[in-house]
Amino acid sequence: MGGLLRLTPVADDLAERFQRAGFQLALVGGSVRDALLGRLGNDLDFTTDARPEQVLKLVRGWADAVWEVGIAFGTVGCRKADADGNSFLIEVTTYRSEAYDRTSRKPEVSYGDTIEEDLVRRDFTVNAMAVALPGPRFIDPYGGLEDLSKQVLRTPGTPQASFSDDPLRMMRAARFAAQLDFDVAPEVVAAMTQMSDRIEIVSAERVRDEFNKLVLGDHPRKGLELLVSTGLAARVLPELPALRLERDEHFRHKDVYEHTLTVLEQAMDLETAGPDLVLRLAALLHDIGKPRTRKAEPEGRVSFHHHEVVGAKMTKARMTKLKYPNDMVKDVSRLVELHLRFHGYGSGEWTDSAVRRYVRDAGPLLERLHKLTRSDCTTRNKRKATALARTYDSLEERIGQLQEQEELDAIRPDLDGNQIMEVLGVPAGPVIGNAYQHLLELRLENGPMAYDDAVAALKQWWAAR
Structure with missing residues (x-):
């Protein structure tokens, strides 16, 4: 719990304020989990028996800023800086339980009276621990500390009850697997598989946000494989499991699904300024046009002509359905469309004209296109991989030379x-x-x-x- 010592001034100050008013306050959920893992940030989650209106009265005049965006769900947000100038984003949520009905996309909120009642409705045991303040007093009624030490995700109650309350928790299991590199308990995986159709009542925006967190995790392959194996991916991103093309004597080719996951990991290795959602989505979706364009050729070969064009259209359609911002849809689709452009020029010397068109078509996505193209080489043939890398090295050198001479990034006609x-x-x-x-x-x-x-x-x- 050493990570909690840094919070004492702000957390204890707030807890004493609640205590004087006759209410309880506890640090809860992901904040406790991250403190135990030594990765606690400045976003703090608290739970209380005070109702939202009472929470508002207690934080106003104490916090530097207060917002009520989540008050309909029992949450009050605020920002508070400590004496050293560290700024904390704080959310205080009233003890509660959430439940969905079969037709609703929004949770129905009802308030509880005890912290144990609140913790049992949490998604996983590692998020169902609390530290009552001031004190502190550690509260762990469902064995979250043991599960944290074993790096396993279990639900406080039955997974069926948990996922019935909020089906998005099935995707959250995959997200935490990707973020924390934890294993998901077999009974939880079984419930995810059994109840995968329930994800369809959750709004596209919530699904998208959870999926983004998964893709941006340190181990996205782990989360993606779980989505595919449980059938959840077939509901939210069916293009991904569709890449598991059957291989037989007539359709011999490398596994496109495994290739895609490898490309994603190789793209991550090339990131230079932290996780890049646009690059990672492009890597994940770059070959989704292959199943629709697959064609048997003589001698048992398989072709996927124009799969990049088809894939770009499919990417735009899927991302639009998941309510991604228009700019992101445009960028990811463009990268998918351009990911084969480099190979279209073969291994010969690039002409100045070809280089100019490559740079012009990529526009501000050029650096990402470099990374995606390099990541798309997953051959085990070291000689072939080295040759491709050298060819791309030479292309980047040519781009650099022409950029110095001609300002390629802003190509315009010689007359306006x-x-x-x-x-x-x-x-x-x-x-x-x-x-x-x-x-x-x-x-x-x-x-x-x-x-x-x-x-x-x-x-x-x-x-x-």
Whole structure:
């Protein structure tokens, strides 16, 4: 519990405030778990017998800021800095229980009167521990400390009852497996498999948020494999289990599902500024077009022509259904669409024109495209892998050389729209756009032109019309 000592000034101060008002307060859930694991951050969760309106009265005037976004679910949020300037984000939730009915997407909240009653409705035993304050007094009625030491996820009550209360907890089991590298107890896995269809009553936004946390974990393969094996993935991301293409004498090829998980892990190894959700989603989805484009070829070969184009459309559709932000949908779909572009140029020397088009099409996603393309090599043939890496090294060198010469990141035609109108003597309209596009193609193909050369090229195009 050493991690809790750092919290004493703020936590004890708040607890004494509640105690003077006749209420109980305890640090609870993930905060206690993370303190025991030595990874406690500045987000603190408390539980209390005080009702939300009473909590509001107690934190107002004490906290630096207060918000009521979750008050309908019994939660009051606030921010408080200690004497050393450390800022803590605090959530205080009234003892409660949540339950879904068969048709509802939102939990029905009812308040409880004891902390034990509150803890039994928590998702897993490792999150069903509390520290009553001031004191402190450790509360662990469901063996969470033992499960934490064994690195196993169990539910305080039966998993069936827990998942019936909130089906999202099935995905949360996979998320904690990915984040903490814990194993999920067999009875919990069995309940997840048995009740996987219940996830469909949970809103797309909640599913998406839980899935993001899983993908951003240190061990996403572990969580993803659990989603697939229990049937949950078939409900929320069916494109993933669909990658487990059957292999027989007519369709011999490497396992696309295993390849995908390996690409994800290799992309993670190339991250330089922390977990990158866009890169990881692109790695996970880059081959989802393969099942729809699979075709048997002579001599037992298999082809997946244009699977990157089909995959990009499928990525956009799935991410839209999961209510991802439009910008993220656009970026991930674009990376999926471009992930084979490098291979389209073969192993030969890249022309300046090819490099310019590659950079232009990738735009601000260029660095991520570099990482995705490198990650997509999972061959066990060391000679082939080395050759691919060298070819991509040479491409990056060519990009660097041209960027120094031509400012590739901001490729524009050598004449802007106003100059085109002036040269041609015509007003704004579709023809100016066509002229602009023609000059852009010349710029990509041949590099920069002097002003007089660009004017001559424009007049030549205009005369040919």
